[in-house]
Amino acid sequence: MAEGLLGGVLGGEEDEEAASTKAAPEAFAAAVAANLANHSPEVAAETVVFLRKQTELLEAQRKTVEAEHEYFELEWGPRLLGIRLRTGFQVFIALVATVIGVGIAIMIHDAITSRRVVIEPLRMPATLAARGFDGTITAGAILDELSRLQDATRSSAAVRGLSGGWADNIKLEVPETGISIGEISRLLRERFGHDVHIDGDLIETATGGLALTIRGQGVPPKTFNGSAKELEKLTVVAAEYVYSKSQPTRWANFLSNSGRDKEAIEFCRTAVASADPAERPGLLNSWALSILSTGGSNREALALVRAAVKLQPDYWVAHTNIRFRYVWSIEPCRSSASN
Numbered sequence: 217m218a219e220g221l222l223g224g225v226l227g228g229e230e231d232e233e234a235a236s237t238k239a240a241p242e243a244f245a246a247a248v249a250a251n252l253a254n255h256s257p258e259v260a261a262e263t264v265v266f267l268r269k270q271t272e273l274l275e276a277q278r279k280t281v282e283a284e285h286e287y288f289e290l291e292w293g294p295r296l297l298g299i300r301l302r303t304g305f306q307v308f309i310a311l312v313a314t315v316i317g318v319g320i321a322i323m324i325h326d327a328i329t330s331r332r333v334v335i336e337p338l339r340m341p342a343t344l345a346a347r348g349f350d351g352t353i354t355a356g357a358i359l360d361e362l363s364r365l366q367d368a369t370r371s372s373a374a375v376r377g378l379s380g381g382w383a384d385n386i387k388l389e390v391p392e393t394g395i396s397i398g399e400i401s402r403l404l405r406e407r408f409g410h411d412v413h414i415d416g417d418l419i420e421t422a423t424g425g426l427a428l429t430i431r432g433q434g435v436p437p438k439t440f441n442g443s444a445k446e447l448e449k450l451t452v453v454a455a456e457y458v459y460s461k462s463q464p465t466r467w468a469n470f471l472s473n474s475g476r477d478k479e480a481i482e483f484c485r486t487a488v489a490s491a492d493p494a495e496r497p498g499l500l501n502s503w504a505l506s507i508l509s510t511g512g513s514n515r516e517a518l519a520l521v522r523a524a525v526k527l528q529p530d531y532w533v534a535h536t537n538i539r540f541r542y543v544w545s546i547e548p549c550r551s552s553a554s555n
Contacts, residue, residue, distance in 0.1 A: 323400065323401050334412065335355045335356075339351060354428075357451040358451050359455075365459050365467075369469050370469065411433075414435060415431065420444075424443075424444060425441060425444060427439050430454045432458070435462065465498030465499055465502065468483055468487075468502035478506075480503070481512075496527055497531045500521065500523050501521055507520070518538065522538065
């Protein structure tokens, strides 16, 4: 009877193999409830033994889970933290490399597209320095005058940036080289850019006056003389000379805008042949405008503007001048001749 009851409670080995995991606890609970209802002492004893064993098994499983959890916290916790730190560091390095790459790309782009006039400090003897003359201050005065000329010019011609060579130096050192970021940028512009670098000398003449010499890329050396009190005047004429050589079209426009049309005509006549091809259309157009302003030949002005359009077909300023300034001004002459 006990075996039958125990078989009913436990379900037998053959029944355990056939029963599912979910159904076994339910069958056991139903058998226990049914047999306890009959007040069977054998079933009660067998049930206590079985439940004790199940309790011991559950306790062993709990201890195993706690041990595994403790092992995970002690062993895998630091490992996971290390993995996360390593991943974060790699992401940081990638971001730094990206920023550096973008910075280098920007520097190269700026170097390739750079079209500036860079004024370097002037050289001078120690005797002048002892009298209060300073090469950097004098170069700064030339730079200031160039800025004034450029601001006073009304022109559609491209504008060159202006810079003092002594100021272009960002003090961020590259490790183990001693080269600043500013120097790297300057080297890139010198290699790939189109800057005009201007330097020169300020010396004392035999008569006690001053001689200021200016030279640069595309700027032939030229010396300007004056008395010791005329340094400001020398910086003005030196700046005008630099402006005329570095930005000839804008200089011609400045002369015309300032009412100096005869000077503009003479300058354009002498400069157009040796000027950069990109500057020639603008010089021809300014030449024509100055001819008209001085009451010169309309036909000559029209020929110059047409030559400018031939050199630069998309020079719309010249097209506009042909359409609205020159055609109607010579039309009466053409009509009279035809009549």
